[in-house]
Amino acid sequence: MLKKSVIVIASATSLLLAACSADQRYKREVNGDDTYLETPALKPLVAADGVQLPANRGDYYVYTATTQGETGRNVDIRPPSQPIAAIDDSVANYRRGVASLDAPAQPALMPKIVSVLQSMNIPFSGDASSQQLNVGPYFVNRADEEIPYEAAYTVRNTSNGMRQYLTVELSSLSKQTVPVESSIDTQRYTVDFFNMLVIEIKKRDSIDYNAGIVVP
Numbered sequence: 001m002l003k004k005s006v007i008v009i010a011s012a013t014s015l016l017l018a019a020c021s022a023d024q025r026y027k028r029e030v031n032g033d034d035t036y037l038e039t040p041a042l043k044p045l046v047a048a049d050g051v052q053l054p055a056n057r058g059d060y061y062v063y064t065a066t067t068q069g070e071t072g073r074n075v076d077i078r079p080p081s082q083p084i085a086a087i088d089d090s091v092a093n094y095r096r097g098v099a100s101l102d103a104p105a106q107p108a109l110m111p112k113i114v115s116v117l118q119s120m121n122i123p124f125s126g127d128a129s130s131q132q133l134n135v136g137p138y139f140v141n142r143a144d145e146e147i148p149y150e151a152a153y154t155v156r157n158t159s160n161g162m163r164q165y166l167t168v169e170l171s172s173l174s175k176q177t178v179p180v181e182s183s184i185d186t187q188r189y190t191v192d193f194f195n196m197l198v199i200e201i202k203k204r205d206s207i208d209y210n211a212g213i214v215v216p
Helices: 002-022 109-119 183-211
Strands: 091-095 098-104 132-140 149-159 163-175
Touching: 091 183, 098 183, 109 132, 109 149, 109 183, 132 163, 132 183, 149 183, 163 183
Parallel strands: none
Antiparallel strands: 091 098, 098 163, 132 149, 149 163
């Protein structure tokens, strides 16, 4: 009897884990009381014959609300992604679809980006000397999405001798071949790719620095 109970519990657990691994919506949904969606709509007040209502006052007028976007448990609760200034003495920013980094000039920045892309098997065209790389398209797997998005980026680099300016712009984004035009998704996938690059560049800077230290 004990063995059968253990088998049943293990089977139920396996099914639960399988279901969770297939459906990732719970990671981006509101998990709370959404009974407000059942609130009945307002109705006009109709007075009985012989009853005189007070004059209408604009101060107390209730306007009909219109909803746009998702409601209830379909609301995406994930916060917008923010760019990380991982490199020392740098400033990161996101504006109008472009993530940018203002950092001290370093001549090997583009070769490091090429190295990052190659190490992750991310396709790209261009080389370090061109100061522009066309990345992708390739499938981006996020832990909070069941279906990967396909993204492509343009990476540009300029320098004035003292400062380095790196920009990442999303060239295309699609889900199952359907273009995605949501501003939130554009920011999320642009910034995520940007953060991945600057964090990996920081790692390579640390490796280069540590390799140059001689311990007596």
